[in-house]
Amino acid sequence: MLVETAPPAEETSRAPRFGFLRSWDTAIIVALLASIVVASLTVTGFASPRNIGFLLIDVIPILLLALPMTYIILTGEIDLSVASIAGFVSCVFGALWNAGMPMETIIPLCIVLGIVSGAFNGFLVSVVGLPSLAVTIGTLALYRGLAFVVLGDQAVTSFPRAITTGLQAKIGATGIPGWILPVILLVIIFGVVLHFTGFGRSLFAIGYSVDAARFSGIGVARTKFWLFVISGAIAAVVGVWWTLRYGSARGDNATGLELSVIAAVLLGGVSIFGGKGTLPGVIAGVGLLAILRNALQLASVPEDTLSMLTGGLLILAVVAPNAITWARSVSRKASTT
Amino acid sequence: MAEAQDAAVRSSRSAEVADVPVLELRDIHKSFGAVHALRGASLSLHRGQVTALVGENGAGKSTLVKTLAGLHQQDRGQVLLDGEEVSFRDPLHAREAGIAVIYQEPTMFPDLTVAENIFMGRQPLRSMRRIDRKSMRQQALELFEQLGVKIDPDRAAQGLSIADQQVVEIAKAISLDARVLIMDEPTAALSGIEVNRLFAVTRTLQAQGAAVLFISHRFEEVFALADWITVMRDGAHVATAPAAELTVDGVIRQMVGRDVASLFPKQETQIGPTALEVKGLSRKGVFSDISFTVKEGEIVGLSGLVGAGRSEVARAVFGIDKYDSGEVLVRNEPLKSLSPRASMAAGVAFVPEDRRKQGLVMELNVSRNLTLTLRRKLSRFGLLTSMAEAQATKEWAKKLQIKAGSPVSPISTLSGGNQQKVVLGKWLATGPRVLIIDEPTRGIDVGTKAEVHRLISELAGTGLAVLMISSELPEILGMSDRVLVMHEGRITAELSRSDATEESVMTAATGVDPKTKETTA
Numbered sequence: 001m002l003v004e005t006a007p008p009a010e011e012t013s014r015a016p017r018f019g020f021l022r023s024w025d026t027a028i029i030v031a032l033l034a035s036i037v038v039a040s041l042t043v044t045g046f047a048s049p050r051n052i053g054f055l056l057i058d059v060i061p062i063l064l065l066a067l068p069m070t071y072i073i074l075t076g077e078i079d080l081s082v083a084s085i086a087g088f089v090s091c092v093f094g095a096l097w098n099a100g101m102p103m104e105t106i107i108p109l110c111i112v113l114g115i116v117s118g119a120f121n122g123f124l125v126s127v128v129g130l131p132s133l134a135v136t137i138g139t140l141a142l143y144r145g146l147a148f149v150v151l152g153d154q155a156v157t158s159f160p161r162a163i164t165t166g167l168q169a170k171i172g173a174t175g176i177p178g179w180i181l182p183v184i185l186l187v188i189i190f191g192v193v194l195h196f197t198g199f200g201r202s203l204f205a206i207g208y209s210v211d212a213a214r215f216s217g218i219g220v221a222r223t224k225f226w227l228f229v230i231s232g233a234i235a236a237v238v239g240v241w242w243t244l245r246y247g248s249a250r251g252d253n254a255t256g257l258e259l260s261v262i263a264a265v266l267l268g269g270v271s272i273f274g275g276k277g278t279l280p281g282v283i284a285g286v287g288l289l290a291i292l293r294n295a296l297q298l299a300s301v302p303e304d305t306l307s308m309l310t311g312g313l314l315i316l317a318v319v320a321p322n323a324i325t326w327a328r329s330v331s332r333k334a335s336t337t
Numbered sequence: 338m339a340e341a342q343d344a345a346v347r348s349s350r351s352a353e354v355a356d357v358p359v360l361e362l363r364d365i366h367k368s369f370g371a372v373h374a375l376r377g378a379s380l381s382l383h384r385g386q387v388t389a390l391v392g393e394n395g396a397g398k399s400t401l402v403k404t405l406a407g408l409h410q411q412d413r414g415q416v417l418l419d420g421e422e423v424s425f426r427d428p429l430h431a432r433e434a435g436i437a438v439i440y441q442e443p444t445m446f447p448d449l450t451v452a453e454n455i456f457m458g459r460q461p462l463r464s465m466r467r468i469d470r471k472s473m474r475q476q477a478l479e480l481f482e483q484l485g486v487k488i489d490p491d492r493a494a495q496g497l498s499i500a501d502q503q504v505v506e507i508a509k510a511i512s513l514d515a516r517v518l519i520m521d522e523p524t525a526a527l528s529g530i531e532v533n534r535l536f537a538v539t540r541t542l543q544a545q546g547a548a549v550l551f552i553s554h555r556f557e558e559v560f561a562l563a564d565w566i567t568v569m570r571d572g573a574h575v576a577t578a579p580a581a582e583l584t585v586d587g588v589i590r591q592m593v594g595r596d597v598a599s600l601f602p603k604q605e606t607q608i609g610p611t612a613l614e615v616k617g618l619s620r621k622g623v624f625s626d627i628s629f630t631v632k633e634g635e636i637v638g639l640s641g642l643v644g645a646g647r648s649e650v651a652r653a654v655f656g657i658d659k660y661d662s663g664e665v666l667v668r669n670e671p672l673k674s675l676s677p678r679a680s681m682a683a684g685v686a687f688v689p690e691d692r693r694k695q696g697l698v699m700e701l702n703v704s705r706n707l708t709l710t711l712r713r714k715l716s717r718f719g720l721l722t723s724m725a726e727a728q729a730t731k732e733w734a735k736k737l738q739i740k741a742g743s744p745v746s747p748i749s750t751l752s753g754g755n756q757q758k759v760v761l762g763k764w765l766a767t768g769p770r771v772l773i774i775d776e777p778t779r780g781i782d783v784g785t786k787a788e789v790h791r792l793i794s795e796l797a798g799t800g801l802a803v804l805m806i807s808s809e810l811p812e813i814l815g816m817s818d819r820v821l822v823m824h825e826g827r828i829t830a831e832l833s834r835s836d837a838t839e840e841s842v843m844t845a846a847t848g849v850d851p852k853t854k855e856t857t858a
């Protein structure tokens with residue numbers, strides 16, 4: 001027994017110096033609101049309905065992928081292959097469309113392809129027992145390679161304009177794209193499942209202690225398998241969305257998107273070690289990243305810089321919570337002695 | 338003149354030395370926020386003497402050890418080393434002062450050899466700063482010889498038993514010229530033979546003049562080893578006396594501040610039909626041909642030395658580990674599949690041996706831990722709320738008298754005994770038919786121990802079938818209606834309550850057939 005009389009943890013109502021950062025969620029939501037205010041005031045055109053429409057439409061792929069990614073990272077795993085699955089699905093979509101298949105048949109087939117791709121990841125992680133980092137680095141390359149096998153370096157662009165522009169339809173004169181509504185519904189479902197169901201509880205338990213979860217009758221392998229399947233399915237949805245939104249099926253669609261997704265999830269306060277995190281935090285993380293990128297793009301900051309920003313935020317997201325814990329313990333020590 | 342004075346001082350000091358404790362703590366106070374963990378703890382350790390520190394969980398023993406090890410700094414009070422006041426800033430400082438702590442489960446570098454582990458960070462060097470492996474190996478061998486144990490210094494630390502790991506830690510301590518050796522519940526995870534070896538090692542050290550502080554919940558060990566016994570209660574020193582002048586009952590009274598009526602309140606129960614039946618369970622190299630039954634209302638004790646395969650059988654029965662052949666039936670129905678989920682659905686509950694790693698999610702709060710097995714049961718229309726969880730937690734906290742600040746207190750703030758009650762609660766709340774409980778009272782204090790025993794007994798009284806694994810013979814003998822004994826993966830004896838004695842169980846556990854008195858292969 002190492003801990004017999006453990007020091008009382010975070011409950012002690014002291015050290016108000018970092019009080020507002022007590023929860024990373026609050027901090028990130030404040031940062032999101034602040035960035036909206038600052039961007040509206042300083043960047044011309046940011047607050048226009050046109051730009052907000054763009055912003056919301058651009059955020060959809062990251063937002064969608066962040067949902068299963070949150071679950072997966074919470075259980076202590078990671079899925080790096082999501083963008084490659086999206087690219088792979090996009091190419092298959094293009095090839096089938098070229099072959100003259102109707103849209104109503106292609107889309108379900110694409111979703112099935114995503115499910116199979118995710119199931120392959122899930123099989124290697126939960127049945128074979130390989131680390132997901134290694135598995136999905138492998139399938140990141142594999143699925144991207146398959147994308148190029150399907151379409152080579154050509155692009156399929158012959159999609160009906162009615163559909164590609166229809167995706168961007170706005171709700172009345174608000175500038176808000178209609179397709180954001182089903183996405184919001186999905187976000188709410190993922191949030192409720194995570195925070196208000198037994199399944200959600202089991203994800204946190206797995207993330208903190210796989211052993212204790214197994215000994216509590218939680219099917220750890222089964223749960224992880226299905227998370228990768230869900231991740232694959234959502235990645236397929238993103239692949240279809242991406243193809244139609246840009247009217248182009250290409251091998252390099254969505255390349256590197258996994259980086260933005262993971263950065264947003266970690267920035268949203270999900271611990272890379274599993275167990276800790278909330279969905280509202282993740283939504284704020286996605287929003288913050290999207291607004292920063294959008295505002296900087298409007299301010300004509302080059303794409304390279306934006307990529308560096310994403311990377312920098314990713315590191316910040318991992319370092320900052322630890323730094324805050326450290327700062328808090330220092331300030332507590334200082335106030336006790 | 339000055340020289341003479343010096344000599345006088347020196348001689349007077351050397352005369353004192355015999356009486357001056359190597360290490361002394363006087364009236365130590367330590368608070369963590371609102372928790373007053375130590376309030377006047379005192380302790381003195383003498384050269385060549387073993388002092389046992391006893392007290393209930395939460396009495397402040399571990400905090401005191403951590404103060405000695407330099408992990409905590411006291412708020413008030415004195416630490417004296419050879420009669421001179423010191424203050425340990427950090428663990429390194431304490432180590433340099435000659436204080437070594439052997440923890441219950443040592444942490445080692447699994448991929449390095451035993452010798453490398455001993456000399457980590459201070460390897461003997463040859464020219465050009467190359468590590469002198471030969472000398473390192475030689476020194477390790479000498480250390481083991483000095484301790485009278487046989488451990489290959491060249492083998493990897495991975496796979497060493499906990500007992501061997503502790504010996505390696507002790508060897509490391511000696512190589513660091515430790516004068517004070519603190520052993521914090523070293524025997525909790527050891528078998529009888531291993532305990533004896535640890536005691537032999539400890540006596541060797543004692544003979545060489547080391548001061549030893551020994552912490553244990555097992556009184557037979559305390560009385561077997563210690564010269565002095567110091568009792569703590571509620572963070573304060575209660576009494577210190579030579580072990581020879583004390584009795585177990587007396588020590589328990591001082592620890593709890595009251596009389597503990599009976600440690601093993603076994604109730605007479607109505608034994609019903611078979612609830613759990615295990616038929617010919619085998620797993621290559623781990624256990625073979627395990628068959629037994631547990632009836633409703635019956636407590637079956639599963640005894641044996643550590644490593645005999647008891648926990649492995651329990652894990653297989655519950656569906657955590659696979660097995661090669663055999664069958665598990667719950668109320669005459671074979672389990673649908675080999676998984677904890679299926680076992681749970683059939684009404685089996687399992688309180689595992691490692692509370693902190695397997696029983697609880699230490700990062701979650703009391704409520705989330707207690708309701709982790711009730712995810713479905715507490716859901717309404719598929720939804721689970723903190724309110725429902727808190728309600729269930731309050732209900733079980735009341736039933737089991739769990740002392741916790743609130744349902745949302747971190748589980749790590751509870752004492753070991755209360756943590757164990759949470760693990761029990763999370764399983765009892767599932768309404769099980771069969772309870773498998775592995776080391777029900779490991780590392781918990783004597784008062785709570787009696788409570789847990791009473792609880793198990795009461796549960797059996799309500800018709801629950803209990804399979805209880807324990808390394809503590811008094812617990813097995815006191816609680817069981819029937820005793821199964823395992824040795825090297827096989828059941829070597831099945832004894833009725835009246836036939837089970839310390840002798841008959843130990844003979845079977847060490848592999849001697851009680852009927853023929855010959856060692857079974």
